[in-house]
Amino acid sequence: MDGLGVIFGVALSVLYPLIIWLLVKKVRYEQESYRYLFAAFILGAAVFYLAYMRKFYVALFSGAALYGIDLVTTGFIEEVAKLLILMIPLIRNRIDEKNGAFYGLVVGLGFGGGEAIMVLATVATSFYLNQITLIFDLMIFNTLLTLGLTQMEILIVGFLVLPQLISEILTLLSVVFLPTLAGIPLLAVYERLIAVLFHASSAAIIGYGLVRGKTLKYYLAAVILHILLNSFALLYTFGVIDVLAVEAIITVFAVALFVYVMYKTVWTVEAS
Secondary structure, three states, X not given: OOOHHHHHHHHHHHHHHHHHHHHHHHHHOOOOOHHHHHHHHHHHHHHHHHXXXXXXXXXXXXXXXXXXXXXHHHHHHHHHHHHHHHHOXXXXXXXXXOOHHHHHHHHHHHHHHHXXXXXXXXXXXXXXXXXXXXXXXXXXXXXXXXXXXXXXXHHHHHHHHHHHHHHHHHHHHXXXXXXXXXXXXXXXXXXXXXXXXXXXXXXXXXXXXXXXOOHHHHHHHHHHHHHHHXXXXXXXXXXXXXXXXHHHHHHHHHHHHHHHHHHHHHHOOOOO
C-alpha cells in the first residue's frame, strides 16, 4: 500500500495547528514554557480520541434520532473534554487571567489536530484500500470470464460483480480527476483546516472563562457555538443545502469566530 496519503494527512494534521500556536507564542507569549504548551497540545490531541468514544450510541440509534443525539452530545462532550485538560493540575497551575485563553487555544489546536489525523488518515487509507480491492476484483472478474461460462452464468456474474467494480472505479476516478493532495480530496483537507480553527476558538473561550471564575457560562457558550456549527453540516446531510454551500457557511462562521476570539481573549489580554 502506498502510504503517502496517510503520511501527508498525519503531517498536515500535526504541523498546521502546531505552527499556529508557535507563531502566537512567538509574537505574544514568548515567556510561556514550551514544556507545558507542548503538554497541553499533546493532551488536547489525545483527549479527542477519548471524547470520540461517545460514538457507542451509533449501535443504539439510527436515522433522525441518531443525528439529533450526535448533534447535541458532540458539543457537550467535546467541549468538556477540552475543559478537563485545562483543569489538569499540570496545566491549571500554569494559567491565569493573562494566559488562560492562550492555553485554551493550544489545547483546542491539539484537539482539532487529533481529529484531523483520524479523518484525513482514514480518507487516505480508504482510497488506497479501494485501489487494492479494485485490482483484486478485476483479477477475479477476468478469471471468471475465462472459465467458459454460459451466457446466463456470465449475466449472473456481471449482476453480482459489476456494481462493485463500477463503484470502485468511480472512487478511483474521483481522485484522479478532482483536486486532491496525495489521494486526499482537497475539500476534505480544507474542511479539516477550518475545523481546527473552530476547535481552537471554542477552547480559548473555555480557557478565558475558567481563569475568571465563569467556567460554566463560557463552557455553555462554547457548546452552543459547537452545536450551531454542526447544525449546518446536518442541513447538508438531510439534503437541504449542497456541500459547497455548507463549506462556505462554516468557513465564514469558523474564521469570523477565530478572529474575534483571538482579538478579544488572546491578543488584547496583557501578557505577563
